Amino acid sequence: MPQGLRIGYIVPQFPGQTHIFFWREIKALEAMGHEVHVFSTRKPPAKLISHDWAGEAMARTTYLGRVNPIFALSAVAKLTPKGLPKWLLTEPRAFSKDVLISLAAADRLHAAAKRLNLDHIHAHSAARAAFIAALTHHMGGPRYSLTLHGPLSDYGPGQRFKWRDASFATVITQKLMDEVHEQLAGDLPDRLLIRPMGVDTTNLKRAKPYQPPEHGRPIRIFSCARLNVVKGHQDLMSATRQLIDQGVDVRVEIAGEDDHGGTGYRTQLEDHLKKLRLQDHVKLLGAISNVEVKAKLEQAHLFVLASWHEPLGVAYMEAMSMGVPTVGTDAGGVSELIADGSTGYLVEPKNPGQLARTIRSLAGDPDALLRLSSAGRAHIEANFRAELGAEVLVEEINRLRG
Known part of the structure; x- marks a missing residue:
């Protein structure tokens, strides 16, 4: 039987009100015998933390924190020499801003990945979480992958950089897959798969058979x-x-x-x-x-x-x-x-x-x-x-x- 994997799993502002899918997937990975180490950018607003599993999720999540210019500058030295100048020169100004915002978090993730001996990092977003995973990889950290959950326009600048060195990526629909090929051709990983998110069908099933509305009742x-x-x-x-x-x-x-x-x-x-x-x-x-x-x-x-x-x-x-x-x-x-x-x-x-x-x-x-x-x-x-x-x-x- 293959040895269990050690997976870093990044979700933005976890656990938010729409994040139950991620929690289900984490639990499914663990049921398969793999270690999952959860990371997030920061906690969501308190009024959006509603699920009964949220306390457990926050207790086991490492929050990578907000931008810190001092930590960002120290993190630059850890990037591979071939990388940063080219990125800054060839990408829009908004890209450079996101790099600076994400560098300190990437440095923290890099240290955690080394300490935990992570085999792989998966970013469940094509926004800042993917930036952090990509920067961590350029610092010498593990290989990474990402999932696209919506139109590329929703996920900010630097998309070619985020996708270029990913080991693979999943996309939730064929419609989004077509968009990815059209907009990022030449900078995509070799492996692109359509894999929608899913739900826990074992738990989400009826206790009683469905009954249509009764005549005369709301x-x-x-x-x-x-x-x-x-x-x-x-x-x-x-x-x-x-x-x-x-x-x-x-x-x-x-x-x-x-x-x-x-x-x-x-x-x-x-x-x-x-x-x-x-x-x-x-x-x-x-x-x-x-x-x-x-x-x-x-x-x-x-x-x-x-x-x-x-x-x-x-x-x-x-x-x-x-x-x-x-x-x-x-x-x-x-x-x-x-x-x-x-x-x-x-x-x-x-x-x-x-x-x-x-x-x-x-x-x-x-x-x-x-x-x-x-x-x-x-x-x-x-x-x-x-x-x-x-x-x-x-x-x-x-x-x-x-």
Whole structure:
């Protein structure tokens, strides 16, 4: 039996409200017999730390800290002689700024990698975490890899530098893979794999069989995503207003918080909710734990997330794993997860009218809801288990060592 690996695992601002996927993958790697040493840039805001596993996660995470000019200057000497001048001369000014911000953290990671004798470092981001992993490698640290979770434009400057010396990379959708090849051709690692994130299907399963809404009773809709305009919560509210005006009794709960801990986009959603007179029908729950999310999914008749753009969507996976009929938008890579009319339904983003019509149609078709419940669960079990990502990571690291 191969010896267990020692893996460095970097996640930005861990553990945030959307980070349960990373925790599942860490646990899957450990169940396979590997050591996982978790690193992060810094802790998330306190109001965004909601999961029941967050305390354990923070206790075992090494936080690499903010920029420190003195440490950054001392770290420059550890870079390979061929590197820094060329990077600074050929990349945009924003790249140089990110180098200076990341150098001290890379120095700390380099020291930790040497102390822990890490075999490999994986950055679950193409932003600063990937910068830190790449700089650590140039200081003489372990080989590294990265995962792209969204459009390259979301992850800052220096993408060619981050990808150029990676041993391999995973990308969560074919749509993003096409973008990577188009924008970074000539600076990509030899091994690029499509590997979506996944969910713990063993834990995320129903305690009781799914039941469609009863005639004359409210339709319970659950949504879960951070509060940001691109998540389309305002469109779900508008669709809810239309349904109520048409005589359809709908109760909506939205879990998630904005990136400022409740003082940001949440205030605009609250104003929208009041304007639509939905206080009795829509509730903003804030950031809730994974245990509470599971309980809400168990109670829901429908899961709805009306994103304007979604690279893939762990929230959809969780709902489908729980056998909750799911409505998403045909935006980003969602169509690579949800087959419209088969494993869920897709509507146009920014179209509350179509969303309302889809919800109304499904609410009146219990057979369709039962079919979606079963098909969605089967699809996630077959293709989006958390263990699959862990298995790919181990296979690729062992291939490098082989």
